[in-house]
Amino acid sequence: MSDLKVLIVCLGNICRSPMGEAVLRDVAKKRGLDIFVDSCGTAAYHAGEEPDGRTISTCAQHDISIEHSARQIQTSDFTQFTHILAADDSNLRNLERVKPKNATAEVCLWGSYLDNKPIADPYYGGINGFERVYQQCLSLSNAFLDQVANDKKT
């Protein structure tokens, strides 16, 4: 196991971040990297729920296995994880607000590893938005691992 521990964060933890978690884990595995990946939300509205059906079907179309129970960010995440990656600026601001003084994780926009673009919330839109989220998660997973995991092969 490498020492990378990555937490992907969105609002509800049922659409974007569980997909990001599943895609990053898959991309890392295909690179021969054994990293720990989890996801959570800044809000608790959906705590305990499985991912949105549109996230599950989009992952299935791309042969990505996904299994997650939604949870909210907690203080200990800031010391348990090495990287906390926010889907958009609003969630990044929420993370900064609850970040404890002793935080050791790097907390940033996931898009900062590529193009500084947010992953737009697909919840109120159609299935196409979920395919866009998937493509972004794939590009961002590669960009992230290109920058942080080059010397962490197991």
Ligand code: 4NP
């Ligand atoms: P997520 O999407 O943050 O990508 O999981 C959302 C899920 C639920 C809600 C908003 C966004 N909601 O308002 O309940």
